[in-house]
Amino acid sequence: MRSVIRIGSRESRLAVKQAEIIRDQIISCDPGVSVEIITMKTTGDKILDKSLEKIGGKGLFVKELDRALMDGGIDIAVHSLKDMPMEENPDLPILAYGRREDPRDVILYRPGLEELPEQAVIGTSSRRRMIQMERLYPGCTFRGIRGNVQTRMRKLETEGYDATLLAAAGLKRLGMEHVISRYFSVDEMIPAAGQGILAVQGRKGEQYGWTDKIDIPQSRAAALAERQFIRVTGGDCTSPCAAHAQVIGNELKLMGLYYNEDTEEYSVDVIVADTSKAGQAGETLAERMMRESL
Numbered sequence: 001m002r003s004v005i006r007i008g009s010r011e012s013r014l015a016v017k018q019a020e021i022i023r024d025q026i027i028s029c030d031p032g033v034s035v036e037i038i039t040m041k042t043t044g045d046k047i048l049d050k051s052l053e054k055i056g057g058k059g060l061f062v063k064e065l066d067r068a069l070m071d072g073g074i075d076i077a078v079h080s081l082k083d084m085p086m087e088e089n090p091d092l093p094i095l096a097y098g099r100r101e102d103p104r105d106v107i108l109y110r111p112g113l114e115e116l117p118e119q120a121v122i123g124t125s126s127r128r129r130m131i132q133m134e135r136l137y138p139g140c141t142f143r144g145i146r147g148n149v150q151t152r153m154r155k156l157e158t159e160g161y162d163a164t165l166l167a168a169a170g171l172k173r174l175g176m177e178h179v180i181s182r183y184f185s186v187d188e189m190i191p192a193a194g195q196g197i198l199a200v201q202g203r204k205g206e207q208y209g210w211t212d213k214i215d216i217p218q219s220r221a222a223a224l225a226e227r228q229f230i231r232v233t234g235g236d237c238t239s240p241c242a243a244h245a246q247v248i249g250n251e252l253k254l255m256g257l258y259y260n261e262d263t264e265e266y267s268v269d270v271i272v273a274d275t276s277k278a279g280q281a282g283e284t285l286a287e288r289m290m291r292e293s294l
């Protein structure tokens with residue numbers, strides 16, 4: 001085991017904060033170890049003016065860190081699980097799933113706005129958020145928006161959006177809850193698979209020692225169920241399909257949103273299973289919903 005652990009992270013404030021959360025957990029498990037955070041710019045961070053879907057999707061946020069892990073430039077990478085492609089690289093497994101931060105989506109109104117006007121202009125590039133917003137606020141319209149919280153708040157004031165949608169988890173980790181205008185419950189707006197969970201990725205076969213102490217079984221079970229649901233529905237990073245699992249004791253309740261690209265309709269359904277069968281639950285729910293939407 002190493003006495004210095006180098007954590008690779010994207011260089012955004014949120015990514016570094018997330019790496020710090022994991023760093024502090026490693027140190028509290030093993031006070032003798034020293035941990036260094038190495039940041040790097042990913043392709044996804046460099047190209048801000050295009051929609052992610054056009055430039056190649058989620059993988060763009062992890063590719064550079066994958067390479068650094070492979071080359072030995074870093075020892076682990078910390079990611080928002082939500083940003084990791086569903087197809088995992090067997091040489092770079094997820095070693096631990098952190099304690100889940102608030103999984104909900106939230107809305108931030110333009111400064112001065114008390115409530116959403118009819119036909120509100122919503123800044124989001126996420127199809128998952130769009131189709132669910134449309135049901136909550138019929139008549140709203142959407143315009144792509146990208147960038148971190150500060151950038152988006154500025155764009156709300158200068159570019160004519162009424163509101164933007166974000167994950168509560170990121171805002172809370174940054175201590176920015178105060179900018180939230182309203183929380184959506186997970187039933188109103190089903191979160192993205194993995195939302196709120198930090199993934200610690202490492203090299204296959206390497207002994208890390210502390211990963212078991214950071215891994216949270218409830219997060220792991222939820223992650224397996226949610227990600228298997230998305231895998232089976234065949235969703236790539238642009239799919240509006242969504243999945244969210246709640247774990248209480250040994251019981252897992254998985255809620256899935258399935259979007260049929262042909263009929264342009266979506267359905268929501270739930271499955272309850274033992275946490276030891278999390279992946280299977282995701283698969284069963286996905287297969288059932290795909291069958292029933294035909």
Ligand SMILES: NCc1[nH]cc(CCC(=O)O)c1CC(=O)O
Nearest residue numbers: 080082166167169170195196197
């Ligand atoms: N899409 C970027 C992204 N990836 C993870 C989070 C939030 C943190 C998390 O889900 O753990 C965000 C911001 C957002 O969607 O608002």
